[in-house]
Amino acid sequence: MLNIGSYDERIKNFDWNIAEKELDYHPGDIINIGWYCSDRICLMGKADKPGLLWEGSTGVEKRYTYNDIRLNSNTIAQFLLDLGIKPEDRVCLFMDKIPELYIGFLGILKMGAIAQPLFSAFGDDSLFIRLDNAQTTAIITQKKHLPKVRKIIDKMPYMKHIIIVDADPGKPLANREVAFDMAKAEKIETFDFHPTTAESPSVLHYTSGTTGQPKGVKHVHYSLISQYLTSKWVLDLRDDDIYWCTADPGWVTGTSYGIIGAFSNGVTQCVLDAGFSADNWYRFIEKYRISMWYSAPTAIRSLMKAGEEVIKKYDLSSLRHLASVGEPLNPEAVIWSERVFGKPFLDTYWQTETGSIMISNYPGMKIKPGSMGKPFPGITATVIHPETFEPFNESGKIGLIAIKPGWPAMMRTYWKNEETYQKKFQNGWYLPGDRSSIDNEGYFWFVGRDDDVINTGGHLVSPFEVESALLEHPAVAESAVVAKPDFVNMEVVKAFVTLKPGFTASKDLDLEIMNFVRKKLSPLAMPQEIEFIDSLPKTRSGKIMRRILHAKEWGEEIGDTSTLEND
Numbered sequence: 001m002l003n004i005g006s007y008d009e010r011i012k013n014f015d016w017n018i019a020e021k022e023l024d025y026h027p028g029d030i031i032n033i034g035w036y037c038s039d040r041i042c043l044m045g046k047a048d049k050p051g052l053l054w055e056g057s058t059g060v061e062k063r064y065t066y067n068d069i070r071l072n073s074n075t076i077a078q079f080l081l082d083l084g085i086k087p088e089d090r091v092c093l094f095m096d097k098i099p100e101l102y103i104g105f106l107g108i109l110k111m112g113a114i115a116q117p118l119f120s121a122f123g124d125d126s127l128f129i130r131l132d133n134a135q136t137t138a139i140i141t142q143k144k145h146l147p148k149v150r151k152i153i154d155k156m157p158y159m160k161h162i163i164i165v166d167a168d169p170g171k172p173l174a175n176r177e178v179a180f181d182m183a184k185a186e187k188i189e190t191f192d193f194h195p196t197t198a199e200s201p202s203v204l205h206y207t208s209g210t211t212g213q214p215k216g217v218k219h220v221h222y223s224l225i226s227q228y229l230t231s232k233w234v235l236d237l238r239d240d241d242i243y244w245c246t247a248d249p250g251w252v253t254g255t256s257y258g259i260i261g262a263f264s265n266g267v268t269q270c271v272l273d274a275g276f277s278a279d280n281w282y283r284f285i286e287k288y289r290i291s292m293w294y295s296a297p298t299a300i301r302s303l304m305k306a307g308e309e310v311i312k313k314y315d316l317s318s319l320r321h322l323a324s325v326g327e328p329l330n331p332e333a334v335i336w337s338e339r340v341f342g343k344p345f346l347d348t349y350w351q352t353e354t355g356s357i358m359i360s361n362y363p364g365m366k367i368k369p370g371s372m373g374k375p376f377p378g379i380t381a382t383v384i385h386p387e388t389f390e391p392f393n394e395s396g397k398i399g400l401i402a403i404k405p406g407w408p409a410m411m412r413t414y415w416k417n418e419e420t421y422q423k424k425f426q427n428g429w430y431l432p433g434d435r436s437s438i439d440n441e442g443y444f445w446f447v448g449r450d451d452d453v454i455n456t457g458g459h460l461v462s463p464f465e466v467e468s469a470l471l472e473h474p475a476v477a478e479s480a481v482v483a484k485p486d487f488v489n490m491e492v493v494k495a496f497v498t499l500k501p502g503f504t505a506s507k508d509l510d511l512e513i514m515n516f517v518r519k520k521l522s523p524l525a526m527p528q529e530i531e532f533i534d535s536l537p538k539t540r541s542g543k544i545m546r547r548i549l550h551a552k553e554w555g556e557e558i559g560d561t562s563t564l565e566n567d
């Protein structure tokens with residue numbers, strides 16, 4: 001029996017109070033995600049059930065029952081409180097996928113602060129921009145990431161505490177640094193969690209746009225309602241599942257479904273904190289008997305590339321249900337997974353701002369490979385005309401995806417940027433910024449983004465951020481950054497660069513600039529290719545026309561160039 005039962009039945013008379021009732025939540029009540037993801041599961045009789053099974057890159061394992069998760073998150077919450085951190089202060093999690101990240105997230109929420117997870121591969125520039133925007137009070141990190149934090153600490157007077165989870169005992173710490181050892185800390189049996197209510201802020205995730213700095217997407221504790229129910233109905237999480245969400249909690253999939261959805265449903269989830277290799281992933285599935293696997297198209301395409309011989313070495317018969325998110329899932333990947341694993345990856349579509357799955361393929365529903373599926377029950381989604389903002393009357397037309405606001409996990413604003421937030425709405429619709437069509441059976445077919453943001457392996461990269469970093473290199477005069485096609489990552493970053501007088505293009509300079517961006521921003525944002533050119537195409541008003549460079553990379557029509565400077 002599927003959790004969703006039948007999709008067609010569920011969309012009739014849907015009400016979010018289905019989830020509220022299951023969670024025993026009544027409007028106006030206290031609702032705290034940290035409590036729901038640990039204490040409540042223990043109260044339901046699952047205190048001794050494994051909640052988190054963790055394996056590190058050296059093969060070392062750690063296991064936490066729901067009671068361990070409860071006690072450790074209490075302990076972290078109390079530690080933060082004792083430091084003087086206050087409700088709604090921003091506390092950044094800047095760590096690899098170690099247990100402290102997952103449990104620390106719940107601890108932050110328990111004491112009422114706002115969790116700000118940031119991808120641990122971020123360089124000091126990427127880190128600083130986001131911490132500065134949020135005026136973050138504390139950062140929890142590992143000693144391996146400390147040099148990046150120390151490099152920018154003098155620019156952050158608001159940052160009061162750098163909490164190191166693996167500090168060497170006896171080694172002196174710098175000003176503002178403090179050690180916290182989760183394993184050794186005396187466990188706090190009961191913690192009076194902060195009485196957060198539906199609209200209390202919970203998580204601040206940063207996402208990149210075409211222009212301007214990255215935006216802080218503010219979520220609230222009520223998001224639990226959507227995250228819990230979509231995990232149950234789309235990911236079909238059940239009591240006996242062993243669940244593996246491959247996403248890093250530096251990104252929204254890793255929190256909405258890698259923490260909140262999984263733990264609020266009381267399932268056992270596994271985390272592999274190691275780099276990708278087909279062998280290692282299949283070994284992990286076999287070892288832990290993974291039954292539900294939520295991953296991303298880039299990973300699936302990498303597995304396809306690794307071939308089928310390697311699959312035969314492992315027993316993957318535990319797999320029951322597979323889903324994917326982050327970028328277009330090619331029909332070939334769906335068909336391939338059905339053939340080699342006996343189950344197709346079901347595509348799900350959503351974004352940092354929506355907080356939970358919006359459009360998806362559902363267990364039990366007819367799958368059309370290449371389609372993102374249909375709106376989740378309770379979600380009204382359509383495709384609208386890009387100028388009139390009116391829905392089309394006929395199927396098959398390409399327009400903007402539009403969603404009626406009001407589901408529980410919808411962002412509440414962009415941090416200190418209400419103006420940009422308001423621009424995401426037109427004619428009563430929320431516009432995620434993507435283009436799609438809908439077929440005559442109501443299935444959505446993704447077409448592309450409606451902006452210049454690069455989606456590399458499911459991670460959004462702002463061309464503006466990369467261009468800004470490039471300009472800081474002494475040799476670079478001007479730059480334009482666009483997506484370039486790639487089999488595995490779908491898109492990778494490509495930079496067009498003009499050099500300052502006195503510099504000449506060379507392989508060494510090429511590598512030096514790439515490395516420069518990698519260190520400042522992240523490996524994802526690093527251009528995979530740099531093309532040195534004499535001049536960039538510009539409008540008469542001097543704006544660089546990325547569109548033309550993009551079209552060239554993709555072999556597309558260049559389109560209207562009437563505003564071009566040197567035509």
Ligand code: WT7
Pocket residue numbers: 207252253324325326327328329347348349350351352353372432433434446448449455458459460
């Ligand atoms: C953007 C959101 C939601 C978790 C990961 C990404 C693209 C997302 C799909 C899909 C085609 C997709 C969209 C979206 N995207 N899922 N199934 N098919 N495109 O979150 O970093 O906020 O990125 O990723 O362009 O707007 P994000």
